[in-house]
Amino acid sequence: xxxxxxxxxxxxxxxxxxxxxxxxxxxxxxxxxxxxxxxxxxxxxxxxxxxxxxxxxxxxxxxxxxxxxxxxxxxxxxxxxxxxxxxxxxxxxxxxxxxxxxxxxxxxxxxxxxxxxxxxxxxxxxxxxxxxxxxxxxxxxxxxxxxxxxxxxxxxxxxxxxxxxxxxxxxxxxxxxxxxxxxxxxxxxxxxxxxxxxxx
Numbered sequence: 001x002x003x004x005x006x007x008x009x010x011x012x013x014x015x016x017x018x019x020x021x022x023x024x025x026x027x028x029x030x031x032x033x034x035x036x037x038x039x040x041x042x043x044x045x046x047x048x049x050x051x052x053x054x055x056x057x058x059x060x061x062x063x064x065x066x067x068x069x070x071x072x073x074x075x076x077x078x079x080x081x082x083x084x085x086x087x088x089x090x091x092x093x094x095x096x097x098x099x100x101x102x103x104x105x106x107x108x109x110x111x112x113x114x115x116x117x118x119x120x121x122x123x124x125x126x127x128x129x130x131x132x133x134x135x136x137x138x139x140x141x142x143x144x145x146x147x148x149x150x151x152x153x154x155x156x157x158x159x160x161x162x163x164x165x166x167x168x169x170x171x172x173x174x175x176x177x178x179x180x181x182x183x184x185x186x187x188x189x190x191x192x193x194x195x196x197x198x199x200x
Contacts, residue, residue, distance in 0.1 A: 030079065
């Protein structure tokens, strides 16, 4: 998620030109640009886990899996986001090398600073994408995965999975083990040496 504002007052074309010159990633929301914040190790591990699993399953298909550094454009909301993981199967996305506009699946890994935005305003923007069929949130702290799926009535239905479940990504006709998505994401609690009692 993008938190501190760094620039404001320009349009999408100006953002794309400006972003190419920046050393760090920045998201664009209706004329304002926000710098991306760093993430915890567990966040990065979960991102790599789900991207690797999806990539392995989708090899040889028309679908492509992107991780973190590829922008997704939501034209109807005047936004550019950097999803943790995004999948597109639309050939039109091969014509815009700077971003994709027709994802079928977006995955965000939650953090304390971004969870409210990912569940709220960002999800509201993503829902404006006609191509999007599923929006997944990985909560490494709770060891849960939430998949919001668009139904035929254009309503979004929540499917909640624990670490022992099999996660369905119906948009891609895939089933992935939640334990593999969450593998190695439980953070160790380090006990300070001074807090360890010495043996008598």
